[in-house]
Amino acid sequence: MNNTEHIINMGKENVMNTYGRLPMALVRGVGTRVWDSEGRSYLDFVTGLAVTSLGHSHPEIVETIRKQASEILHTSNLYWIPNQVRLAEMLTANSFADKVFFCNSGAEANEGAIKLVRKYAKKHYGKDKHKIVSLKNSFHGRTLGALSATGQLKYHQGFEPLPTGFSHIEAGNLSELKEAVDQNTAAVIIEPIQGEGGVHPIPKEFLLSTKEICEKHGALLVFDEVQCGVGRTGKLFAYEWLDVVPDIMTLAKALGNGVPIGAVLASAKVAESFQPGDHASTFGGNHLVTAVGCKVMEIMTGEGFLADVEYKSSYFKNKLQELAKKYKLDGTVRGLGFMLGLPVQEKGPEIVQYCSDRGLLINCVGSTTLRFLPPLTVSMSELDEALVILEQAFSEKF
Ligand SMILES: Cc1ncc(COP(=O)(O)O)c(C=O)c1O
Secondary structure: HHHHHHHHHHHHHHHOOOOOOOOEEEEEEEEEEEOOOOOOEEEEOOHHHHHOOEEEHOOOOOHHHHHHHHOOOOOOOOOOOOOHHHHHHHHEEEEOOEEEEEEEHHHHHHHHHHHHHHHHHHHHOOOOOOOEEEEEEOOOOOHHHHHHEEOOOOHHHHOOOOOOOOEEOOOOOOHHHHHOOEEEEEEEEEEOOOOOOOOEEOOOOHHHHHHHHHHHHHOOOEEEEOOOOOOOOOOHHHHHHHOOOOOEEEOOOOOOEOOOOEEEOOHHHHHHOOOOOOOOOOOOOOOOHHHHHHHHHHHHHHOOOHHHHHHHHHHHHHHHHHHHOOOOOOOOEEOOOEEEEEEEEEHHHHHHHHHHHOOEEEEEEEOOOEEOOOOOOOHHHHHHHHHHHHHHHHHHHO
């Protein structure tokens, strides 16, 4: 039995069976490259699902963690946490928001947002204003509130009864939107680009109408930027591509580049609905994760970083599109920046396996869409290397 087989056997015996996993274990990473427990190397275009956006073992992140670990890792939110304050300031200075609440994950950020919109609605409009509208095909996380907002019934099954007051409408369907949002609606929650649903950008005009309808009914607009936020699209936040500013935005994933962090950002008027005792999280915004968050923000807001992401990602998107045309994949590349999806009929899993065997990690959403989430720090030559493997895959499979 080799090392990997041993890990897999032990895992099957001891870890709950909640993930469909590939039979490999990744044990080391530098930049875009990762190594498995047999010493094979891969280009990582999965990045832990849009988490390690600065690549693996980024020297400044490593140094930040080392330094912070030697000073202090955690104290309670009973006391002020300087790094948390600094990260909140960096996030508010670079976004629409005035205030931030920190937690540990995307689902937890969305739970926080759901509680905040309900508290705000009750405070300003009375007890009946509680309904939350979100989109079909959306994904907002696995905890019960976030799951209720998630517009994919397959994730609900087996966990009912779920919290009530949630409904789901078709993205782009204005009449469904008008029907769903009324005076009892507390909020509409949207991922500006649906990630787990297959990399679907929500049409700008629909988002504009949503904002208008929310304003008309005193409902808040929440953008879930857990996957598309923090540099992924070539702007710090995906909403910057739109003419729509939300009232609340949730973040996680790339904000910690691998240390677990989540954040709820809100305007001052909305945020003040939370008072001491309303919401909390033991680990939320501790010294370690916020030290890393500050470093991530410092790097991403540095001169030329996001322009470079835009340049490299549009090169990659164009090349992918050319390949799709050449091998008659009959679909267009969807998405923005380095959050890209390519429809491949039902051949997703086969192509993922083919690429993995040749040293490129990608994943597919459903079996029909390949998803590309390379680190934002990927080099042009690594992009070309990936394109060569993808071309081999397409020429063989189509
Ligand atoms: C848009 C979006 N929201 C929420 C989540 C849930 O985040 P987490 O897995 O950190 O709870 C995800 C995870 O993929 C996501 O893509």
